[in-house]
Amino acid sequence: MRIAVDVMGGDMGPAEMIPGALMARDQYGAQVIFVGDEETIKAHLKENGRDESDIEIVHAADSISMDEDPLAAVRHKRDSSMVVAAKLVREKKAQAAVTSGSTGALVAAGPLVVGRLKGASRPALATPIPTVGGHPCVILDIGANPECQAKNLLEFAIMGSAYASALLGIDNPSIGLLSNGTEASKGTSVIVQANQMLSGSGLNFVGNIEARSIFYGEADVVVMDGFAGNVVLKLSEGLGSAIFDMVKEEMSKGCMVKAGALLVKPALKSVKRRMDYSEYGGAPLLGLSGLLVKAHGSSNRKAFANAIRVTSELLDRGLVEKMSQSLSAMVDGEA
């Protein structure tokens, strides 16, 4: 299984992404294709004391910046590292591409460059998020489709089920539908319809769940539209930071508390790490005939290597094939 790695993206750029890709290759045995400006890559390989003949490089003259219009960039910058990496997936020269570049561009490149699986009318971005005392919970869509129909949510459930199964090693993951109440009658008209479709889908559907339950592992997968998904993700990040900021503020008051703060610092750090979903290896765009994986924009080499490692494992576990089969079965069931 070969992975095309866009080494030009992310806040830290090639200086961090290239060592990250090397780590994934050497320590985790991932079969990495380095995609980006050839000279830049060669210079960084030299800096890291590596022989370039050892490494597969595919040159991409251009790159997409974070502030460009994603759709226009993917359409017009055909030589950008992200589009070139996605093309390698379309041409089956790679089975997945990993980038820490623009999420919007990745979402546009999926259907435009790689192509959709039969039955996946809208690819969706998924991510695992931490829960209390259990394995992570997979949520999707986290931003690819702000507005959804009930049918899209059903497709997300099928894709999320395959992904959670491959990522977490769970058979027949339980699926929840995010709503503003647990009763089947709760939510917008789209949610009410999606609840009915999911109930008859043959998936392990556990019904509507409320946002508070996500962090307590009430379902292995929670399905939502991309607007709600963005709210869930951004709110979790914001509130997580806010709580830690408040705890810091409070712990700077009074000598005894300050002394205690030093002692519990490792515990707080450990919780902060648990809350950091980038630990779980990036967010895949599901529903394509290959995997496109978004590593966090702020990824350092270790986080980037981790995203590549997880991607490699997902491929080994046959995620794309299984997702394709489930989606096809749904389409055939309708026909």
Next chain:
Amino acid sequence: MRIAVDVMGGDMGPAEMIPGALMARDQYGAQVIFVGDEETIKAHLKENGRDESDIEIVHAADSISMDEDPLAAVRHKRDSSMVVAAKLVREKKAQAAVTSGSTGALVAAGPLVVGRLKGASRPALATPIPTVGGHPCVILDIGANPECQAKNLLEFAIMGSAYASALLGIDNPSIGLLSNGTEASKGTSVIVQANQMLSGSGLNFVGNIEARSIFYGEADVVVMDGFAGNVVLKLSEGLGSAIFDMVKEEMSKGCMVKAGALLVKPALKSVKRRMDYSEYGGAPLLGLSGLLVKAHGSSNRKAFANAIRVTSELLDRGLVEKMSQSLSAMVDGEA
């Protein structure tokens, strides 16, 4: 300003709500009308060593439970304590009603029993939530209207502005619109349209804001539909508890950390209290010709008294009149 208090609701019932109403009356000088089963009220007054002749009681033979269909309950249980309290507001015998009963019933009772203000096509439930290092942020709608049109969001902004101004003592509060990106083009078609309407509204509109910014006080008021509002509120509760549970888990590991945990316990408690939005006095249903205020279902006497006190202050500051004027001005501007 008189406040009709439904003393039959909440997880703790009359045994806690009646002393709460007494506290609000005696300590905060609120003019409280006790609404509920007369015998129960009299028995509790006696238990608290109070002379019943001192207290204004309006008898309500029935009450609405949490698991009833809210709309049916409000329609058919005309003698329930919540409906009787709302009727007192409609008849101008009280200017506000406070309850810790069913939120759904409160939302139904607003337009059905009290009646809407001109220009408020959909009453909205609002609540203050804590932010880092500043005053709370008002969010609405938090659940009354899962599905909204752009016009409703504009009305929420007008109502939220008046409420934040009265609650927090801010002139011309800044208004943000929750979206999945700060650019005006981001969001669903309804959000994009609402952004345009808010930009031309004369309100102090600061544009779209992302969920993470809510807790950092980027706007005094953040407007959203009731589905998103429910997600924001429930997620905050859930994640807040989850983080504290994880911190506890980590702090029970290792002797040094355990010792530190004892020292920082007060600091953590203080943060937990700051995160508890019930401290801010309940959630008002805005857009009615009177105030209906929902105190948290788990309110004890102190929290309930606090909700009554805040309601009394909002009335004194002319919230309903100011909201009515702003909404009328919008309608007149359209004509």
